[in-house]
Amino acid sequence: MKEFSSDRIIELKTPLSIEDIINLRSGNRISISGYIYTARDTAHKRLMELIKSDRELPFPLKGQVIYYVGPSPAPPGRVIGSAGPTTSYRMDPYTPKLLEMGLKGMIGKGRRSDAVREAMVRYRAIYMAATGGAGALISRAVRESTTVAYEDLGPEAVRRLKVERFPAIVVNDILGNDLYEKGQKQYQILS
Amino acid sequence: MRRISTKTVIQAVRDLAISANLELGKDVIHAFEEALEKEISPSGKAILAQLIDNAQIAREEKIPICQDTGLVTIFVDLGQEVSIVGGDFKAALEEGIREGYSKGFLRKSVCHPFTRKNTGDNTPLIAHIEIVPGDKLKICVVPKGGGSENMSRVFMLPPSAGWQGVKEHVVRTVNEAGPNPCPPTIVGVGIGGNFEQSAFLSKKALLRPLGSRNSNPELDQMEKELLEEINKTGIGPQGLGGRITSLGAHIIMMPCHIASLPLGINIQCHASRHMEVTL
Numbered sequence: 001m002k003e004f005s006s007d008r009i010i011e012l013k014t015p016l017s018i019e020d021i022i023n024l025r026s027g028n029r030i031s032i033s034g035y036i037y038t039a040r041d042t043a044h045k046r047l048m049e050l051i052k053s054d055r056e057l058p059f060p061l062k063g064q065v066i067y068y069v070g071p072s073p074a075p076p077g078r079v080i081g082s083a084g085p086t087t088s089y090r091m092d093p094y095t096p097k098l099l100e101m102g103l104k105g106m107i108g109k110g111r112r113s114d115a116v117r118e119a120m121v122r123y124r125a126i127y128m129a130a131t132g133g134a135g136a137l138i139s140r141a142v143r144e145s146t147t148v149a150y151e152d153l154g155p156e157a158v159r160r161l162k163v164e165r166f167p168a169i170v171v172n173d174i175l176g177n178d179l180y181e182k183g184q185k186q187y188q189i190l191s
Numbered sequence: 192m193r194r195i196s197t198k199t200v201i202q203a204v205r206d207l208a209i210s211a212n213l214e215l216g217k218d219v220i221h222a223f224e225e226a227l228e229k230e231i232s233p234s235g236k237a238i239l240a241q242l243i244d245n246a247q248i249a250r251e252e253k254i255p256i257c258q259d260t261g262l263v264t265i266f267v268d269l270g271q272e273v274s275i276v277g278g279d280f281k282a283a284l285e286e287g288i289r290e291g292y293s294k295g296f297l298r299k300s301v302c303h304p305f306t307r308k309n310t311g312d313n314t315p316l317i318a319h320i321e322i323v324p325g326d327k328l329k330i331c332v333v334p335k336g337g338g339s340e341n342m343s344r345v346f347m348l349p350p351s352a353g354w355q356g357v358k359e360h361v362v363r364t365v366n367e368a369g370p371n372p373c374p375p376t377i378v379g380v381g382i383g384g385n386f387e388q389s390a391f392l393s394k395k396a397l398l399r400p401l402g403s404r405n406s407n408p409e410l411d412q413m414e415k416e417l418l419e420e421i422n423k424t425g426i427g428p429q430g431l432g433g434r435i436t437s438l439g440a441h442i443i444m445m446p447c448h449i450a451s452l453p454l455g456i457n458i459q460c461h462a463s464r465h466m467e468v469t470l
């Protein structure tokens with residue numbers, strides 16, 4: 001199986017197929033282009049309610065990537081305001097179900113629960129980290145932003161973003177590796 | 192008495208709220224540059240380089256450094272020879288924040304604890320007002336995001352825990368926080384006082400410029416020791432592994448009750464935003 005070195009940046013285009021992610025490994029730097037969807041706490045809660053009552057979702061999940069972000073308002077002349085990731089663990093309770101339904105990737109920051117990590121292996125999906133607090137830099141990768149649902153939630157609305165060369169790092173790959181664990185162990189100094 | 196109008200206060204707070212969110216302090220940027228030289232992990236280096244670029248983009252393009260423009264704390268030193276005229280002082284602080292967050296396209300991130308309904312204007316705020324000698328009014332606006340504030344802690348340690356116990360608790364807190372508070376962080380430590388004072392001191396400690404020395408040589412030494420321990424954890428930038436987990440550890444210490452050893456730990460993310468003015 002081909003492994004990529006950690007300093008090369010791998011281009012990734014959405015929607016994702018299994019072939020796109022099968023060789024990606026925890027630690028790979030990637031650059032994402034295509035459409036991704038934003039959703040955070042309340043949007044996830046509402047998506048789950050729709051799923052439970054067997055109703056149609058505001059966007060298709062199959063092969064898609066969800067970005068956990070609540071951007072700042074777009075100043076005049078800009079597509080979006082500052083748009084870095086929010087902490088992912090708050091979405092953990094909802095995530096296994098979305099993965100089961102075909103979600104292939106998530107972008108956020110911070111560790112995921114064991115249940116989410118198991119579901120990523122089972123349904124073959126990946127979790128990527130964007131740099132938290134680099135919202136100004138990341139906003140430059142966003143070329144279009146359209147609200148597709150829950151406008152009433154303001155920054156928490158579901159948006160479809162067209163991104164070009166969105167910078168991220170693979171944290172969890174389909175084999176169950178975790179960069180937060182691996183990375184810390186590698187640089188820890190035991191006294 | 193020197194008179195300062197609430198109108199002046201509103202304008203000052205509004206401008207500080209906006210500039211604090213767009214312009215990162217030179218001390219912080221300098222600390223990123225130093226960290227970039229010291230960091231050995233490739234992902235850590237890439238992230239630190241991004242943070243330097245991010246600060247520049249935010250300043251030049253006038254968009255927030257981070258989308259989480261936070262809940263605002265305002266530290267006020269009010270000279271006892273100043274008389275505030277033209278209205279309610281605290282209402283003026285609020286109005287300044289309201290205007291700044293609306294005019295500056297900053298995210299409103301304040302809500303009801305249970306219904307989670309957004310208050311819509313980023314108020315209320317937390318004000319710490321201290322009466323000091325003189326006829327000046329100093330206002331320091333500190334927007335702070337949820338990611339790092341959520342990882343902060345207060346411990347009421349037994350006195351026997353001593354400095355060793357304090358160190359262990361700080362390092363444990365940093366370890367448990369892992370990637371969540373957006374490392375590289377700054378760790379504010381308040382030792383002594385009582386329950387709420389230790390928390391207050393830990394936040395106040397964050398306001399000291401990064402890279403500056405503690406004026407108390409004993410505390411200066413303790414800060415060095417603490418930072419070294421924190422950076423042994425290997426958490427690194429964004430928690431993806433590396434030698435730079437924190438850019439600084441700042442301590443404020445004061446006497447406490449004979450039966451206690453209060454310890455406040457305030458974790459500050461790399462987006463360490465604060466802006467002040469003296470009127």
Ligand code: SF4
Pocket residue numbers: 084085086132133134257258259260335336337338339371372373460461462
């Ligand atoms: S922890 Fe700080 S840098 Fe990270 S997202 Fe929150 S406010 Fe931004």
